[in-house]
Amino acid sequence: MNTDKTYTVKGVTGDWEIVVGLEVHAQVISNAKLFSGASAAFGAEPNANVSLVDAAMPGMLPVINGECVRQAVRTGLALGAQINKWSRFDRKNYFYADLPQGYQISQFQFPIVGEGEVVVDLGEGRTKTVGIERLHLEQDAGKSLHDQHPDATYVDLNRSGVALMEIVSKPDMRSPEEAGAYVRKLRTILRYIGSCDGNMEEGSMRADVNVSVRKSGDPLGTRCEIKNVNSMRFVMQAIEYEARRQVDIIEDGGMIKQETRLFDPNKGETRSMRSKEEAHDYRYFPDPDLLPLEFDDAFMTDAKASLPELPDAKKIRFTESLGLSGYNASVLVAEKENADYFEALLAEIVKATGKGEREVAKQAANWVISDLFGHLNKSGAAISDSPVSPAGGAELLKLITDGVISGRIAKDVFEIMYETGKSAAAIVEEKGLQQVSDTGEIEALIDQIIAGNPGQVAAYRGGKDKLFGFFVGQVMKATGGKANPQVVNKLLRKKL
């Protein structure tokens, strides 16, 4: 199904369509840097993770890290993209304080990965396919700190030379929502396969956003590039602001100047990067220090074999084989850790109850999504910190299916499990929360209640059906909520 909601920017001359393409920079997960043996870890002391290669000392030569190549190939495969067994590194020349070489080693003419596509989830069952133009490997630059000294900029080269994958989309997105969903999906895929941690706050994933506007059916307008946007929300905000700005300029009779802009999250606006006004001339040429990058089919086969089940395939399996709703499946597959927890839980339930996966999947999914996620969100914890293990959750759910406790009581038990880490069975035992299904016991209580409330009984029998709930409430009150609701309903109907 394709999106049917059309996003437009309202102008005085009518509706404008926006066209968005993204360049996402994703830091490759590896121990060492792309061309040196220095650590690629985040958060070290300034200039600690720097070799003489990264500092661009004369005479140093780059040697490629095979793992970074493998990660780029795995990512390309996960994006269903063309893999180029022959690619080449080029020098992209520009001058900046945090680029000691004076050029970035990148891939310009012959990238390692070519065209692919990503199916993006837009909610309510709507999807959209966004084309991938290419993916290439390149070096990250160092980090400039402008705010530590009144008239100096401090430079830390720890990031200099860390491997990045630049993933370039086709200009296929037509709304801020689509762009946000694309970044989210890309992040999910990268995290599934473990080629990038997707941590936008630490800058290991960031986006350059290209925006232009046009009247529907017109050729593409002039675009502006918003650099280094580091959250999904900011991507959407930047697009919204930038599209509005461009429409206003054009409708006032102005022209859009192709330029690089910055997004200011505090003001929610984009502004021109004055220092980059001078047109860039990168003077790309093949890096003479590096031979072409080549690998064989066996390398690709191994890379492919190392990929886990991808989110799209998992979602289909969850809906088709397990019978989950599309919504629940989407929620569960969005983070690999969540999907892993759910699958571990399912395995534990199957083991404990001897039932089939499909029989117990719905209950398990509902419990994970509403109870477990609810508590984790409230305490701001990740699933990896969950005090309740999949086995613990399975034990609790089994108590419900076995009729030992009601669904209502299970929520209280879970609360205690979450806080104390005790097992469900122990809590039920300790607090005497076992469901009362003993018909004799319940019957006796009902008799008492009927005898004690003659007025309500008369009114109910006279046609006030709503009073049924009152009687259920009374029974529950008398049993501390432990009466089996089905048994109570059945007996009450009989007795009234």
Add this chain to the structure above:
Amino acid sequence: MSVDKDTVRRIAHLARVQVAEEKLDALAGEMNNILDWVEQLNELDVTDVEPMTSAVETTLHWREDKVTDGNKAEDVLANAPDAEYGFFSVPKVIE
């Protein structure tokens, strides 16, 4: 292809090389000589010749993903005109 004075000025600026105004014409001449000389290669027909990437028959050497270097901030900063708190310190670069 021909290089004029403005192009030389621009190339010098991109490379952050300071070139005195009176030297620009001479440099343009030198560069044009080099370009003309290289241009002669275009006279060869290389239609069926694969681009040569190395003078010797060899392939790109791959490194294992091991941390073998780093933790030498002092060495790295040794030649820096200015360094503070472990950082290179450069004149303020305003974005």
